Amino acid sequence: MYFFSLVAAAGLAHAYTVVVAEQFMLKNIDPIVLPGQYKSHMHSFFGSDAVTINTNTSAELQAGCSTNENPNDLSGRQTHPITPMRFSAYYVNIGDAEIAFPQNFKAVAGNAKGTSQADVESVYGIQWMCEGVSNTDGGKDVAAFPTKTCPTHLQSLLLFPDCVNPDTLDSAYSGTQNWSGSFRPANRCPAGMKRIPQLRFSIRYDLRKLLPNGWSGTPPLELACGSSYCWHGDFINGWVPEAAENMLKATDKREFMQIDGPLGGGKDGSKCGAKNAKDQDPNHGTSDYEESVKMMSSKRSIGRRRIMTARYADVHKNPQGPGDARPTAMQIIQDEGLEGQLTGSSILITGASSGIGVETAKTLFTTGATLYLTARNLNKAKQALGDLVSSPRVHLLKLDLESLASVRACAAEVLSKTQTLNILIANAGVMATPEGRTKDGFETQLGTNYLSHFLLFLLLRPALLAAATPQANSRVILLSSLAHRYSEVEFDNLNLDGEYDRWKAYGQSKCALVWAANEIDRRYASRGLRAFSVQPGGIMTGLAQHLSEEEQSGFTEDPTLGPRLKSPEQGAATSVWGAVARALEGMGGKYLEDVQIAEAHDASGGPWAPGYASYAYSPEKERRLWDVSLKLVGVDE
Secondary structure: OOEEEEEOOOOOOOEEEEEEEOHHHOOEEOOEEOOOOOOOOEEOOEOOOOOOEEEEEOHHHHOOOOOOOOOOOOOOOEOOOOOOOEEEEEEEOHHHOOOOOOOOOEEEEEOOOOOOHHHOOHHHOOEEEEOOOOOOOOOOOOOOOOOEOOOOOEEEEEEOOOEEOOOOOOEEOOOOOOOOOOOOOOOOOOOOOEEOOEEEEEEEEOOOOOOOOOOEOOOOOEEOOEOHHHOEEEEEEOOOHHHHHHHHHOHHHOEEEOOOOHHHOOOOOOOOOHHHOOOOOOOOOOOOHHHHHHHHHOOOHHHHHHHHOOOOOHHHOOOOOOOOOOOOHHHHHHHHOOOOOOOOOEEEEOOOOOHHHHHHHHHHHOOOOEEEEEEOOHHHHHHHHHHHHHOOOEEEEEOOOOOHHHHHHHHHHHHHHOOOOOEEEEOOOOOOOOOOEOOOOOEHHHHHHHHHHHHHHHHHHHHHHHHOEOOEOEEEEEEOOHHHHHOOOOOOOOOOOOOOOHHHHHHHHHHHHHHHHHHHHHHHHHHOEEEEEEEOOOOOOHHHHHOOHHHHHHHHHOOOOHHHOOOHHHHOHHHHHHHHOHHHOOOOOEEEEOOOEOOEOOHHHOOOOOOEOOOOOOHHHHHHHHHHHHHHHOOOO
């Protein structure tokens, strides 16, 4: 994920910082947005060069300030639609601290679900006010936006916990409200906790150009999380222990400042500027500011992105058959640290009665998400899913993909239960069927594998868009196949009348799914909805029911294909990775295979070698398929 920090320099070029970090390092502060505007977030990084962050910095910013005065810390911090004029993050009453920030300490301030002053505890220190103006705004709630135009700047304040359990890293607030003049007895942390430096955010917005006519009454503003009461922030400590201890002693490390003034140089009297940079942590990184910039800029951002999306590449280079070292779907969840972490999310999976559909469902259930599982034969699904169906987080729905009426009924049932859907996995399908037609007159494989899933997406599209956030896009996963290389979409004869070949028909349906994923991503990426097509690999499941025993044994005994075959647990891995991998956040329109972004097929590697067809990315054909499909399923977009 890339974040661009843009700060307008008076009459000059923008200074910027490009930051790439491991996903667990990304924490959010909601910016102000206009109603209906796509919502971005501000991201804060604090810590020394020991933090796993790569930073590339522009020449303008190199001449000015880093995010603090330690030249080893060039961590960037924001991306938002309305740029703050000034951002300060500093420590209050640091002398009361008993210990430094423990390593890996994380804390949250505020209530992201707050909708009224009653949801905002006083210890959060949340205030919205007009800077420099006494708070005489008609007795408004402290955490509410002002009811009239600010003469200069809109200011916000937020205070973080100042107590921590050094062993568990649990945090809490002490008895002291250091952000105001009202004090209670100091150092009253809960039992087992110690006082740490208390962090406060102060952010100032100049809205005069954005809202030249100002406002009176209800302000035309909101946060990405909702009303002003949901103002919140997250903090993660990246300082190594020695640096955290030094911070308690070094007064010039206690304040973090926004880039300000021409070329980021700071206003008159500002401490910002390379000449004033000091290093209280000389044992880590370099003590020279310019050398630090050069050192961190040499870590190319794109390199980490490629590494993160290809972490499983090596184990796929020499496959040894089902159950080998290639990852299972559950390993993906464990590697992502997502067990129990998706509570509140909703996921729909089609084809949850056998094969990788069952494994996908069982795996994603461990995340804490609510699952909507579809199957044509509900009794078969209940037997395959076992105890899973007894959970209140699992909804089993009937869906016959040979009937568009069944698709509409299933979608309506889903929307009656939830208005948001975070992930849609189109897993169900048939392969190499005898020539036939669906209830709506479509060739069986095209209608079942593609057109019904296309309609299902269209009907669930509002819920997918409603669930999308800038830090967690909604995702659509369409299961394709290596067989997409067998045939493009035959626009002039979609039903293959007079020339039916079961493998060509299968290939056409899987090519359509690749093209559909690309087009979905093209149309909805800007609204936070991304799509991927997935080649799960060769798995001997019920999908092969239309193959003879000779054909099936031919696959398993093939010296080239046999070792590439996967177990159902391994076959579900790429679908699950596409659905939840943090490395894919902000990406889409990609063909995924072997738990990585695939490259073009190299024919010299043989027919079973991985990779996508030369026509897999065909924007004009993708748009044409979209328009044709809308007519076929009877939807007027």
